Amino acid sequence: MKLSIDSQILDNYSGLKFGIVIAKTVNNERKTFALSQIFNGLSAQTKSKLKKSELDSMPKISNWHNVYNDISGKTFKTSLEKLLREVLASREVPFNDNLGQIRDYCMLKWKFPITCFSLNDIYGDIELANIGKDIVYKDKGGVLTKKWNSEQVERGSLTRQTTSVVYIIEDLGILEEEELKEMTDELANMLKKYCFGAEIETAILNSEALDFDLGVEGQTAAPTEVAEENETEAEAEESEKVIPEVEEKIPEVEEIKVQIESTLQTPSPIVEHTEEEDDSIVDATSLKSKIQIMLEEAVKNTFPEAADIEFKVEYPRDDTHGDYACSVAMKLAKQLGQNPLEIAAKIKSNIQPLQFIDSVEVAQPGFINIKIASDYLAQEVNKINENKPLFDSSIGHDMSVVIDYSSPNIAKPLGVHHLLSTVIGQAIYNIYKALGFNTVGVNHLGDWGTQFGKLTYAFKTWGNRRTIEKDPIPELLKLYVKFHDEAEQDETIEDKGREEFRKLEEGDEENYKLW
Numbered sequence: 202m203k204l205s206i207d208s209q210i211l212d213n214y215s216g217l218k219f220g221i222v223i224a225k226t227v228n229n230e231r232k233t234f235a236l237s238q239i240f241n242g243l244s245a246q247t248k249s250k251l252k253k254s255e256l257d258s259m260p261k262i263s264n265w266h267n268v269y270n271d272i273s274g275k276t277f278k279t280s281l282e283k284l285l286r287e288v289l290a291s292r293e294v295p296f297n298d299n300l301g302q303i304r305d306y307c308m309l310k311w312k313f314p315i316t317c318f319s320l321n322d323i324y325g326d327i328e329l330a331n332i333g334k335d336i337v338y339k340d341k342g343g344v345l346t347k348k349w350n351s352e353q354v355e356r357g358s359l360t361r362q363t364t365s366v367v368y369i370i371e372d373l374g375i376l377e378e379e380e381l382k383e384m385t386d387e388l389a390n391m392l393k394k395y396c397f398g399a400e401i402e403t404a405i406l407n408s409e410a411l412d413f414d415l416g417v418e419g420q421t422a423a424p425t426e427v428a429e430e431n432e433t434e435a436e437a438e439e440s441e442k443v444i445p446e447v448e449e450k451i452p453e454v455e456e457i458k459v460q461i462e463s464t465l466q467t468p469s470p471i472v473e474h475t476e477e478e479d480d481s482i483v484d485a486t487s488l489k490s491k492i493q494i495m496l497e498e499a500v501k502n503t504f505p506e507a508a509d510i511e512f513k514v515e516y517p518r519d520d521t522h523g524d525y526a527c528s529v530a531m532k533l534a535k536q537l538g539q540n541p542l543e544i545a546a547k548i549k550s551n552i553q554p555l556q557f558i559d560s561v562e563v564a565q566p567g568f569i570n571i572k573i574a575s576d577y578l579a580q581e582v583n584k585i586n587e588n589k590p591l592f593d594s595s596i597g598h599d600m601s602v603v604i605d606y607s608s609p610n611i612a613k614p615l616g617v618h619h620l621l622s623t624v625i626g627q628a629i630y631n632i633y634k635a636l637g638f639n640t641v642g643v644n645h646l647g648d649w650g651t652q653f654g655k656l657t658y659a660f661k662t663w664g665n666r667r668t669i670e671k672d673p674i675p676e677l678l679k680l681y682v683k684f685h686d687e688a689e690q691d692e693t694i695e696d697k698g699r700e701e702f703r704k705l706e707e708g709d710e711e712n713y714k715l716w
Contacts, residue, residue: 202419203326204367205412210329210336214268216374218407220385223320223415224392224399225365229298233395235652235685237296238613240306242682244288245675247309253289256282261312264373269348273334277351281314293616300366301359303391311384313370314350318357320365323419327367342420365417381405390689489514491555492525492571499552500529504544507533514571523562523570530567541567597638604630604640610647613678652681654702657712658694659684661701 204221211217256262262282269277278286284305287294296302304315316338318327325341329349338345345357350371359366368388372381385403392399404413493514500507512529530545537544545563552561559574606626607619626642634640659680660669669676688694705712 202320202323202415202417203412204369204406204415205326205328206406207328207330208408208411209331211408211411213271214373216372218372218374218376218378218381218405220368220370220372220381220388221404221406221413222368222370222385222388222392223366223402223404223417224300224368224389224396225417227300227364227366227392227396227399229300229359229363229366229396230361231299232296233299234610236299236302236306236395238610238652239682239685240294240302240309241613241616242678242685243306243309244294245678246682247285247288248291251285251289253286256285256289259312261375264375265314265350268373269351272336272348277348279314279350280316280353281308281312284308285312293618295618298359298361298363299395300363300392303388303395304359304368307368307370307384307388307391311370313372313384316346316350316353316369316371317359318345318367318369319359319363320367320415320417320419321363322357323417324421325419327415340419367415378405378407387689488557488573489525492527492558495552495555496527496529496548496569499548500533502551503548504533504537507536510536517570522564522568523560523572525571525573527569527571528567530569534567545569596636597633599637599639601639601641602633604633604642606642606644608643608645608647610652613681614674651699651702653716654700654705655684655698656681657701657705657715658698660715 206219257266262279262285265279265282266276269275284294288309294305300317304317307313308315318338323340323342323345327338327340327345329336329338332339332344335347336349337347338349340357342356344354346353370381370384370388376384382403382405385405389401389403392401402416404410406413496512496514500510500512510529510532512527512532514525514527517523517526530541530548533539533544534541542563542565545567549561549563549569554561557574557577559572559577562570562572564570604626607622609615609619623644626644630640630642656677660677663683664676664680669680684694684698688698701712705716
């Protein structure tokens with residue numbers, strides 16, 4: 202797989218160059234709290250130093266406005282500008298994954314847009330190219346962004362399952378090449394530090410180097426963009442106004458088989474696949490269980506020869522596609538050698554809908570999407586108000602479950618996400634308890650750990666007791682951020698923080714008093 206830049210784009214925008222960082226064999230599933238802390242600290246600093254009114258006049262933003270006007274005659278926001286406006290509006294930027302937070306941290310620090318792609322989802326080479334009146338990143342499967350770096354489509358976006366990623370730092374002639382090289386190296390070091398065993402490569406693309414081999418294979422079959430297939434006609438027409446469709450031929454039967462096999466090996470773009478459920482805690486009276494039985498009967502009546510095929514009802518990732526979804530048609534297509542859309546339509550014709558179902562629809566490439574009737578849900582809510590049981594209260598069989606709530610780190614300010622996760626935690630606690638589980642709620646205050654060694658070192662080195670006592674938490678956060686900034690320049694500072702915590706653990710009188 203290669204990343205390449207159309208030479209015409211470089212000809213049109215003098216000084217345009219790109220810093221490239223590739224990370225492979227990444228573990229992106231674990232959340233690194235230290236990374237969230239330095240990002241939140243930088244957000245607080247940015248908010249205190251920058252005003253919304255200054256954004257449009259910033260060269261690193263206004264130059265992109267000029268590009269968008271040149272492309273389409275309209276002004277759009279880069280990913281950088283969107284992030285800055287969220288921070289300045291006091292909206293907390295949600296944590297999704299480490300790779301995404303590293304991108305946001307670097308954008309916030311350098312004030313440059315950074316485009317990222319999960320290489321696991323890419324089909325063929327990535328190219329920045331002109332399509333109609335737009336400039337987009339695209340691969341063989343279609344567009345990956347809209348308006349250059351203003352909006353990224355779902356395919357290719359980072360997830361916790363991403364194992365290979367490319368970061369593209371986009372400079373419109375502001376930096377010297379050596380400065381851009383320093384930024385790519387800093388980003389590479391952050392990936393090494395926070396992403397556990399990643400293999401890192403860097404490169405600079407410019408008028409003298411138009412492409413770079415990413416060293417990743419990616420997808421070997423064309424992806425199916427289910428979300429795009431499910432657009433309304435009005436939405437589809439609007440999409441065509443923004444970005445002309447990439448030419449796509451209708452696949453032959455053999456190509457459909459290849460796509461099906463690929464779909465079975467990788468998570469579907471619409472269905473959120475989950476781990477195997479423990480049959481001992483499945484409520485046989487649930488809507489999901491009833492829909493499963495309904496579909497099993499429909500499959501048996503439609504294709505008796507495939508009655509033993511195993512499949513599951515899942516939840517669509519996008520709830521506009523329905524409340525439940527099933528991919529049994531794709532499995533049957535591989536077994537029967539037929540078009541999955543036709544199979545799904547045949548199964549639908551044999552479904553005997555249950556009284557709580559509003560609609561059953563077939564969607565590309567062969568999903569059966571099911572929507573629950575809203576009036577039925579309203580009736581169930583009324584039953585709750587009348588204190589009528591809606592579930593089997595013995596499902597838990599007295600098994601134990603522990604619910605971990607927000608567990609805030611008290612060395613930094615609380616955020617609205619602590620309130621949210623506490624409310625969600627209590628709701629989950631209530632549900633499990635009602636289902637007959639021995640339920641334990643835990644809200645562990647983060648008042649111990651290496652971060653307190655880091656704070657102790659920062660206090661002793663840069664702190665002012667009077668300033669801290671006037672406004673403790675924000676001032677301690679500033680010290681914590683400064684510790685990490687300094688540690689990026691001097692790795693021995695991390696060891697000094699750990700040493701201070703070791704002394705605290707061993708009962709050092711001074712450190713214990715500070716703690």
